[in-house]
Amino acid sequence: MKFALKCSPGQKIERRSEKVAIIGAGPAGLGAAGYLICKGFQVDVYDKLPEPGGLMIFGIPEYRVPKKNVRAGVKELIELGVNFILRTKVVADEEEHVDGDDFVEHKVHLEELINNYNAVLIATGTWKSRTLGVPGENLKGVYLALDYLYRIYTSELGYLPKSVIYPTGEKVAVIGAGLTAVDAAIEAQRQGAKEVYVLYRRTINEAPAGKMEIQGLIKRGIKFVELVGITEILGKDHVEAVKLIKMRLGKPDRSGRPAPEPIPGSEYTMDMDTVIAAVGEVPTPPFKDGCCGIKLTLHGTIDIDQKHRTTRKGVFAAGDVATGPSLIGKALKNGIDAAMAIEEYLLKGGWREQ
Template identity: 50%
Template sequence: MTMNFAFMCKPNEVIKTGKKVAIIGAGPAGLAATGYLVCKGHEVHVYDKLPYPGGLMVFSIPSRRIRPEHVLEGAKILEERFSVEFNLRTKVTVGNAETHEEGDDFVEKVVKLEDIIENYDVVLIATGIWRSPMPGITGEELDGVIGALEFLYRWKTYELNLAPRDRIIDVSKKKVAVIGAGHSAVDAAMTALEIGAKDVYLLYRRTINEAPAGRYEISEAIREGIKWIELVSPVKINGTKRVSSITLVRNRLEEVPSGGRPRPVPIPGTEFDLEVDFVIFAIGERPTPPPGAEKVGIQINERYGNIQINEEFRTSVKNVFAAGDVVTGPSFVGRAIEAGLRAGRSIDRYLAKI
């Protein structure tokens, strides 16, 4: 079913306001905000570094969960019926700031954020989470160690006929360990099976009851052939140039005074090795604001890298707003869409006052 981002109106009902909004990032939050704002009569230009709109919905999440054509059809409606201008393969940075994230290989043009801020009434940053962190353990530099986002992204670009088969991480007939128990971990594990991996292990430091993806999702993966090992944490990755095994330690759970999820505590002397050819870390992607955003006054959380906003989705720069995973860190698509709609409403209120 086509994702209807402009569900609040029909094109012939829209009364133009003459106000211009730039949306940086064409993922769920950015497209939701776009749909809201065009229904309010504002002119919207969308900037995204990828060749298609949709963000992680198209370039990371497996097709069995979200059909990319449904997202692309929704974006096409915005473009053709509501005159939304999509500037694709375009990366937004501040000055000459440089950084490499997934998706940058498609960039053909770089636009300065400071110019966008100057040329639009409002800017919404919805650039998402395009960086996979590593845990900082011995051996993570070996060939065969990869982040879940890169693994999924490479497979999806191949599926979309945007990259040749030799660009994927080929785990066929290999043993794969996926570290984590969120949706990206399950997606990476299931994709490894789809590619033809011999064995796929899903390793989690807590139990299935605490898994962020939920007990049902993990149980479904197990039924599909995933080998679930809980209460383990990675200690080091072994090998010379390539991965040969991963050393794990068993955990026990310890209740925390605040009443949150129990804390995993390593049990001394319980280390063991698991023979694998690939290790995929799915331990939570990091927000990726436009490189150098802090140089134009946008406040960035030093620890987590997310953009700081107030209750109206405004950043520390007057006419710059932010929404979605670039603010919250990894979340569900539905929450990102909700954030985009709420940000759109705040932007519309702001535009009514200027």
């Protein structure tokens, strides 16, 4: 995973006076940092975690993204002159605790960065999981997938004690069929679960993770149950069972996939002692809608134009916080595209029409 994509071998970088602040050291932020440092700009990358890499280090398993590759790319950026300011959270208005906040030692206000830098790029990603929105999801033994995985990987890296890892029961239900659901199912099995079920409201053909990933789970002995929706989590204090309803596929919805429709009267229960919700992540911009003159969309992403410009002059956004959840390669490219727009802005000026 290389981030300094625009430096030619042996290229002598001519240093410029313009300074750019990048908020977030995930793939979009690192991609942007690589482009901008090679163009001679001064680049400071702010991140709340103890090392750069974002979810590639702290939320995605080694078999999917080798951490040594991420670290090699970061080392190259540092050698080129990128300055990483770690364990530092950029804040604006009301603070909300999300995954990764455990390591914050310093805070800096977004407005301060906007005033002190020639351009700011927000690339804070999606550090919060969607909830299931069903009765019983506050019972003990119900976890959000990103939080579940983050605790495991951060502990394995030695940053947090093993005690932070959530206890995994013997019968685990993972809700969802994206890559995060696949990773959560594998980790639950690795944590000692005897039976792991991946419950999905569509079929294997519509699974966001792809058919091959789901087939890989099945080969591991993980059971894939399609065309089921969860309606309730049952238990007195701790999870005891999940209440499900059978689904059928209807007409395509906004995603272009067939919409799952519940079949009346088809409810049934399955005994479980652990539930992991993996139904997607939501963008985590470092501000509420309108703060610092920056608007959000109805989906919670940062409102940008085709050149990654926000509604505040000099502030850009890239990656999942602007596009919604995507794959690493897409976020990386999105960050580089934003960096090209920042270069254009710093050299030529001009801004979006409101």
